[in-house]
Amino acid sequence: MSEHIISLQGVTKEFDTKGGKVVALKDINLDIDEGDSYGIIGLSGAGKSTLVRTINLLEQPTEGKVLFDGENLTGLRSKDLNLKRRKISMIFQQFNLLMQRDAIGNICFPLELAGVPRADAEKKALELLKVVDLEDRAHSYPSQLSGGQKQRVAIARALASDPEVILCDEATSALDPKTTRAILALLKKINEERGITLVVITHEMDVIKQLCKKVAVIEGGEIVESGKVTDIFAQPKTQAARRLFFPDEQKMELENRGKTSTKNRLRIVYDGRSAYDPTIANMIMELRAPVNILYANMDVVGDEQKGQMVICLADDEKIADKQKKYLKEHGVNFTEIKEEEE
């Protein structure tokens, strides 16, 4: 199917507050394909939570269309919308489980809403508990479960209605790093094995790196950059993307402000294969000109190993040009870092 499973077209959301109108989303255009694991990253207040809520119309957009499987959801009557919502599950930062129901009861809940007979619902819930590795806690109440276990129940609940999409709203932000990795691995497995499309809202780049293939960077209610995670990681076009993808660089820049030259700075991103070629060392020896290494780091993006390095070339423009040429000839991808305009 070539059609996008989710397509936001010109979505704008305004809130009326006491202080006047606040524009939370500005002309958002976003296409998500079936089977994607699509990340939406932004700092708090960027509008990402509002954005994800427009997909299942928990937030009614002020303007624009929300297409799901090619059908415009904004025009539907609430009864029809509720039927569509069963195909778009959602998991939350605070899990949002029913405190008065045990794990099985929570997983059965969406099935109960859909009128599935109790026995069938319970059978399915038990199977889903196995999927999320929690068979032994079927009759535990949320208050008896850890954060990670609660999110597993929430994921099983999200799977119960056989959704096409799962929206993850900061699903791991309340969890410790180890539990976060386990939950992300589970979501990845669900995406890969069941072909369920994931839309992942987060402020953490690690979540995007581990889970997503595509990403949209949102800032001030606008999508400023979007595409494959590996592409944006290699060459972020906007300040916003750079800030999110390379937070260490920001820190480094602050610490080194005034101490090092800001001229001729490059960011080099290389993948696992070229990581071991001593290109920089060779360049220094061949051109007999120094290079200052300001920062270097290895990262795993998706399943690929990616390294990045920030170097400072010679102050002399002529030598710097030679160095750039050398790098290009040796197939090293780099972007020049311009002085921040602040």
Next chain:
Amino acid sequence: MDAATLTGLLWEGLLQTLYMTIIATLVAYIIGLPIGVSLIVTSPNGIKPIGWYNKVMGFIVNVIRSVPFLILMIALMPYIRKLIGTGIGTSATTAALIVAAAPFVARMVEQSLLEVDPGVVEAAQSMGASNMQIIRKVMLLEARPSLLNGAAVATITILGYSAMAGSIGGGGLGDIAIRYGLHRFQPAIMWITVIVLVILVQIMQEIGIKVAAKLDNRIN
């Protein structure tokens, strides 16, 4: 007055008080629970905001609640007389109790439902739950412990009202306390009825707390 007569008198008063309290509480809940739910549902942050309804209903509830019970009962007397044939006695008092208690119950229910995590309601909406399903399966169930605690408080308040009604011939233990204690200068009888009332309140409160805790799955 001998002990047997006194016991019979108290027993009759106790039954009347229980009758008034229980019937009034039940009917007050039949009226007040939907009103309380509707106040939450139609509030600006509710699942179906209806501004004018919320304001009007909130105003009515506040007006009735601000009238002291005795005055309300006197004011209602002519209407109750028309309706059930008498303005005094247990039945008339029960009718007045219902009018006074329903708005009180509505506010108690509203308070309990306010405690329901909005995130859970949002989760149910994201699953395609209808508003009716959210009310029945999410709000009322999640707020159950708080609703039961509220019911104990409401019952005790209504019991207090019913005793107050004794001062204008309302029947029940309050009636006995005032007739014997105030009009016949027999404070001993008054104190006995007071003790019976205290015990009654204790029992109701205990039952409320126990049942609420037993049906609360957040702590076991």
